[in-house]
Amino acid sequence: MASLSLCAIVVMSLAICSAMPNPQDAGQQAEKPGQAPATYTNKYDNFDVDKVLNNGRILTSYIKCLMEEGPCTNEGRELIKYLPDALKTNCIKCTKVQKDTSEKVLKFMMSNRSADFERLSAKYDPTGEYKKNLLKLEKERDEQLKKQTQ
Template identity: 55%
Template sequence: NTLCLIVFGVAALAATVSAQQQKYTDKFDNINVDQVLSNDRILNNYLKCLLEKGPCTQEGRELKKTLPDALRTNCEKCSEKQRTNSRKVISHLESKKPAEWKKLLDKYDPEGIYKSKFEKLNKRT
């Protein structure tokens, strides 16, 4: 289980180099993001990992490692599946866990530089 995402837009991922261009790994793309988002215990564990308030699973470590680059590049290296999962995660956190979403923004975007990118990613079809 994992919190894909890109919480902010990315699925649980790690950077790899493909023959054509650099993309994030797809090894976590088959994780059921809806199941993670509907399970507060699992979701809260991933949030704690991202906020450095608790231990991380392998997937959580990969997400935490990849998240800054995904935010900076507006998820340019994400697959379509990762973008879709990112939108789900962002939408869920904004509507169901706004306090946690704010903590994540405070940690990963303290100057508000990427917030508009999150919003664009969340609205992109």
């Protein structure tokens, strides 16, 4: 049920799909000067998330970055910078690949690194506001899938 909750935390957790609005990287033009593109950059869409998930040392480094307890890569810093927008908009600017990858990482984090998942949630969604919105969207999606299979 909570597989899509806080999808932006997953996005930022692994620096998979840097949320840096960059029209040149994403191949999209902003509608007006200074306006963000319709989606975040896709330059990390081919990132091998399994290598990170299966390497505790690397995963821990990303988590420490996001918790501001350790150094960050450039991508990690970009993600932290743009995370508020991703959370506020329920990851609406994420590409399909980014959403699918986010769901995969969330499931892994909740099953295998639940304490870290809770720490990230407490930092980036302390009131649970974004989680509620995402759970509502997930419930609607599940209902649509049920209707399609009937």
